[in-house]
Amino acid sequence: MRSANRKDAGRQGDWLSIGLVCPYSFSRPGGVQSHVLGLAGWLRAQGHVVALLGPGHPGRAALAEHGLPVDCFTTTGSTVPVPANGSVARLSFGAGPMVRVRAWLRSHYFDVIHLHEPLTPSSSLLALWNADRPLVATFHSSFEDSSFADSPLLRAARLLAPSSVARIDEAVAVSGAAAEAARRTWRVTPTIIGNGVDTSALSAVWSQARPWRGGARPRICFLGRFEEPRKGLEHFRRAVERVRLTHPDLDAVVVGPGTIPADTGGIRFLGPLPDADRDRVLGSSDVYVAPNTGGESFGIVLVEAMAAGAMVVASDLSGFREVLTDDRGVIGWLVPCGDAAALSRGINQALAGYGTDLSARGLRRARQFDWQSVGPQLVGRYRAAICARRSR
Numbered sequence: 001m002r003s004a005n006r007k008d009a010g011r012q013g014d015w016l017s018i019g020l021v022c023p024y025s026f027s028r029p030g031g032v033q034s035h036v037l038g039l040a041g042w043l044r045a046q047g048h049v050v051a052l053l054g055p056g057h058p059g060r061a062a063l064a065e066h067g068l069p070v071d072c073f074t075t076t077g078s079t080v081p082v083p084a085n086g087s088v089a090r091l092s093f094g095a096g097p098m099v100r101v102r103a104w105l106r107s108h109y110f111d112v113i114h115l116h117e118p119l120t121p122s123s124s125l126l127a128l129w130n131a132d133r134p135l136v137a138t139f140h141s142s143f144e145d146s147s148f149a150d151s152p153l154l155r156a157a158r159l160l161a162p163s164s165v166a167r168i169d170e171a172v173a174v175s176g177a178a179a180e181a182a183r184r185t186w187r188v189t190p191t192i193i194g195n196g197v198d199t200s201a202l203s204a205v206w207s208q209a210r211p212w213r214g215g216a217r218p219r220i221c222f223l224g225r226f227e228e229p230r231k232g233l234e235h236f237r238r239a240v241e242r243v244r245l246t247h248p249d250l251d252a253v254v255v256g257p258g259t260i261p262a263d264t265g266g267i268r269f270l271g272p273l274p275d276a277d278r279d280r281v282l283g284s285s286d287v288y289v290a291p292n293t294g295g296e297s298f299g300i301v302l303v304e305a306m307a308a309g310a311m312v313v314a315s316d317l318s319g320f321r322e323v324l325t326d327d328r329g330v331i332g333w334l335v336p337c338g339d340a341a342a343l344s345r346g347i348n349q350a351l352a353g354y355g356t357d358l359s360a361r362g363l364r365r366a367r368q369f370d371w372q373s374v375g376p377q378l379v380g381r382y383r384a385a386i387c388a389r390r391s392r
Contacts, residue, residue, distance in 0.1 A: 016382060017049040019133075020103075020112040023122030025079045025090035027056030029225070029257065029272060031300050032116055032140050035174075035195045040112075041066030042371040046379075053094035053104050054123050055079045060375075062263065065275060076100045087228050087295060091122035100190050101126040112136060112382040119164060119186060128164055134389040136381050137168045140189055140296035142177035142319055161186055169385035172378070177318040178297040191381065194323075195300045196374035199366050202307035204285030213309070214284040217249040221285035221310065223278070223301050224292075226269075229256035232291030232315065235340045237265050239291070242344035247351060255281055284306035287350045290314035293337045299323045300340040303369045306331065306362030309354065313346035320351065331361050 022036045037058060040050045045066055052073045060070055076097040078092035101123060108223035110133045115124045118137035128135065165188055173179035173190035182188050207213040220243070227235040233254070240252045244266075254265045255278055260269040273281065282288065288305035290312065299318045305312055314320045324331050332345030332355070349355075367373070 015047045015049065016379070017108040017109060018043060018051075018382065019127075019131075020050060020052045021113065021115045021124045021127045022052070023089075023091060023117045023120040023124040024054070025056035025092070026058040026062075026073075027079075028052050028090055030299070031195070033058070034298065035140075037062065037068070038118055038196050038198065038371065039065045039375070040068055040072070042375045044068060044072075046375070048379075051104070051108055052125065053101065055090065057174040059275070062322060072103045076126075079122075081318045082229070086377055087225075087230060088320075089120070089122075090284070091120065093121045093126070097123060098126050098130075102130055105132075112385050114138065114382070115168075116140065118168065125164065128167055128235070133170050133258055133380075134385040135167060136170045136172060136385045137160075138172040138193075138377075139178050139182040139186070140174050140176065140297055142175070142181045142295075143214075150156060159342060166251040174298045175319050175322050176320065181297070182245075184390055186267060186300050193374060193377045193381070194369045195298050195303070196371040197300065197303045197366065199303075199307040199363075199370040202279055202282065202366075203303055203309070205244070205279045205362065207284040209284070213286050217251050218247050218287075219251040219253060219280035219285045219304040220287040220289050220347060221253045221255065221281055221305075222289050222291070223282075225258060226254055226256050230293045230301050231256075232293050232338075235291040235293075235338055235343060236289055237267065238340035239343040239347060240265065240267060243340065243347050243351075244390065246348050246372075253281060253285070279304070282310055285310045287311050287313055287347050287348060289343065291337075291340075291343055292317060292320070296320060303366045306359075307366035309359050312359050312362065313343060313350060323369075326361055326365050328361065328388040331358055331365055364367065379390045 020036050024032055026033050043050045054171045055076050057075050067209045076092040079092050080087045081090050107238055109390045114136045116126045116138050118128050147361050171190035172193050173182050174195050179190050179192050182190050209215045222236045224231040244250050253268045257272045288310040292315050295342045296317050301321045315337045316334040335342035335346050
């Protein structure tokens with residue numbers, strides 16, 4: 001890698017050598033992993049040198065899809081599933097991962113290292129403890145359930161927090177909800193920079209089919225790890241039953257990993273799809289439905305749905321509300337968590353043609369999270385971290 005011996009990299013030219021570290025397994029889909037891969041692809045396209053570190057492996061196809069060579073990724077090994085914030089985090093911690101993190105740091109000379117969820121006990125925290133380079137840290141999590149903030153996992157992490165946080169040069173949060181969680185939990189004050197999305201690729205899949213975007217019948221879509229209760233599949237299923245009273249030909253589609261139930265209720269379960277195929281499903285859906293019950297700090301899939309032209313009906317979570325709000329108000333329908341009746345009303349109103357300007361407003365809002373906007377802001381934080389470390 002051409003950054004290996006460049007001792008004055010931060011002072012010469014415009015490109016940087018950047019290490020990106022993710023605490024969650026790349027072998028399983030997730031918003032943080034997708035953000036890290038998207039960021040790596042954008043940075044490399046701008047001429048920066050990028051190396052990734054994290055548990056598991058995204059696979060050759062996923063790396064190639066983001067324009068990344070296989071040798072830019074280093075794994076910290078296998079993971080242990082840990083229940084966290086209504087989900088299961090697959091983390092890599094211990095002596096073996098520590099050795100791999102230290103070897104990765106020795107084999108590169110980075111101008112800056114970008115840690116995601118830096119205090120999660122996994123590869124990010126190990127890199128935080130061992131790195132001697134400028135550090136940028138992004139906080140992704142928010143805690144709709146305040147009890148998680150007092151969970152044994154976070155109580156243990158807080159014991160190490162003061163000395164660990166002191167090593168961070170620049171803190172970032174993906175939303176106001178994530179920033180508030182970082183302030184409350186870790187006593188840091190981050191700059192808010194949202195997750196990034198390639199809106200041009202998603203806008204290219206817009207369907208012009210009539211009378212519905214999917215063809216002859218209306219289509220609604222649910223996307224996510226549907227076995228996790230917090231994703232709200234059960235509320236989606238009950239809403240579908242109600243919507244079919246008005247639209248008996250409704251095509252309800254679920255995309256994502258999980259065990260397909262014996263009784264599908266007439267819902268089509270497509271399983272996990274490659275990004276290009278998933279984008280085409282979004283681009284041919286009239287309504288994207290996000291019935292999540294909590295644990296969502298941003299809602300990157302809402303941005304993707306808006307970029308693909310779908311109207312959005314979502315639970316009224318603080319992270320979702322932030323994404324779905326422009327200078328004119330809410331772009332879509334926000335409903336109380338767990339309320340299938342309200343969810344179905346929102347879907348019916350969307351299918352009935354309410355809010356005819358929502359698709360255009362949604363696309364404008366989504367473009368505010370395009371990598372061409374988000375990427376330069378993060379590079380600005382990288383350069384600020386380099387300057388901050390030099391001034392210490």
